[in-house]
Amino acid sequence: MNGTTGAHSHRDYTGSKIGMWLFLFTEFFLFFGPILLYTIFRFRYPQAFIEASRALDTGVGVFNTVLLLTSSLTMALAITAMQKNKKGLTLILLGATVSAGAVFLVNKYFEWGAKISHGIYPGGEALAGNADGGAIFYGLYFFATGLHGIHVLAGMVIIIVAALMVHEGKINSKDFVKLENSGLYWHLVDVIWIYLFPIFYLIR
């Protein structure tokens, strides 16, 4: 397969990608926890969860979903562009991806801010003494979207670093596994949002 000399004799693309996928699995299990808890409490407190979910603005959720799906598209396009050795186009597409992520976070900031100003946050006055499940819905909402937000931020940093490496030529049409792995991470962030969006905004 690789010869006796091991990894360092040549670049092991498949090995890097296996490592990245294994890492993505750990991220997937990280979000599996809160989603599992959500399904359990959804069946325990159906009415409270429906009420609580109605207070979330579906419009903002849809907008953010479209943003992340589109950013995933631009990320995938960027990899294709890099493989076809179109450096300028790659950089533009990476810039679009990072911008979409930034807009997503700004939206999230205003969405959270609106809820917090109404006292709807863990420990807030609107949920104080609420043991019928509404507090848990928002507890999970803030925890899961917050954890996801941190991942969006991390993904943006990774893509910016990858873009700098494209600019310097360290990532090029012959050696693009780092760009592919950055893309894999960004797509995972998108996949997680694909699940978080319906469970908080749509199941009502």
Added chain:
Amino acid sequence: MAHEGIREGSYLSAEPGRGWLSSWLLTTDHKRIGILYLCSILLFFSVGVIFSFLMRLELISTGPTIMAADTYNSFFTLHGVIMLFLFLIPVVPAVFGNFLLPIMIGARDVAFPRINLLSWYFYMAGAALAMATLIIGPADTGWTFYAPYSLRTGSSASLAVFAVFVLGLSSILTGINFVTTVHRLRAPGMTWFRLPLFVWALYATAWIFIIATPILGVNLLLVIAERLFGIGVFDPARGGDPILYQHLFWIYSHPAVYIMVLPAMGAISEIVPVFARRVIFGYKAIAYSSIGIAAVGSLVWGHHMFVSGFSYTAAVYFSLFTFFVAIPSAIKVYNWVGSLYTVQGLDSYGHPVLLRAGFHISFFHRRPVRAHPRRAIGQCPPARHLLCRGPLPLHKVRGGGLRFFRGPPLLVPEDIGQNVQQEGSQLGASSARGYSWPRFLP
């Protein structure tokens, strides 16, 4: 990096262009990282032992003897955190796995040497955070951090919880490295069924790291979020459910038992054929049973929860799966016995094999052959009695990890040609027994 050419001299001499300290702290050589792990793990193990002796000293008579109740609780917690997360979990995979895995499969290093070093830094960071609790404010929850007490206690449990989270990152990176290494870097001709059995065991362990650790990680993050913001999922006062904490905790922490014991079993599978002077009996069965233990062992976590008040239906399933996990374990034991059977005369065994028989008595015979305690804990009703009996099951069964001191010294001469005397193994064995048995007899 450091691997472009063959270095002059041994791997212990300083790397070219680096001083002594930086060639240790910045090394990406798997052997040096293994030694870094060895030294740091032994250091923290000694700290854990000191805590345990202080606690036993405190218990020598009634009333406060040498410390107050709060201090005792914090020692109890830190002893558990150190022994589980700083010692038992990393000790065989991170030390002997890092050192031997690439050598055994004919690779020059692990797949991601720099990430390997990073995992050691995560380990040290987690250890530093755990130690920092002594100064900043100790936790009094016990190493399991059970909700709802961990949510409400005034002690600074968050820091200890976060320390364990960081240690989890270290495990995950090690796991990713090992799986990728075994898949990608085997030497030509090193097919799956020529892999040493120790490698099979490490491979199964690495998968447990990858699958189970993040679930503990998110559970710990939930506890921290609960303490900081009160999100309510584990807090009955807010409509939450503390038993769900136990689920997410044991989904990791039961497979963690197999993280501790699978590599030790792998080591035994290497040692037995050497002293039996024949190839191991039932190679494929032992190889598959490692995977089988990892797979079935991931489905038995509920037997830690028989006394928690969870549903009887679940208890039945978990009890059943607990019986199933005895099958791959027994396959290993009987194949070891089969390997020894053909040897003529007991005196040709040499004492390492007799020591391994001690391994049987203290751990394995309970599982497939005798009733106590594995099958007893597997059965729900007696477990409700047995599990209420303090530290006995944990220390007697998980003390299996202490066989670390006994087995791996024997791996050393076999694999890298250094002559470690048998006395080393004997000393390790008797000190492990001398350390663990007397204190838990009463």
Added chain:
Amino acid sequence: MDAEETKPHIVGYSVLFAVWAALLGLTWLTVGLSGTGLGSFVIVAPFLIASVKAFLVVDYFMHLKYESGFFKYILLVVLGMVVVVAWLVYQDVAYRY
């Protein structure tokens, strides 16, 4: 041996755009189904649609379709693990009260 080195497969721009369009269409569908009061279907349908969307992203954007079988097997292992773990936890919460 289990994951042979293959020449990287370049996914065409048009394929990616088509997948994106399908993802937007499925988003529209799942939003439309929300709050229609179809009983437990309201809970199951979003998970099914989300899984189809996730499959599209994983298969095309993340190039799983073009990877060797090994990547697909380990993904199946992980998904199987998730199903079994969730099932066991439900055995507790469903029958406790």
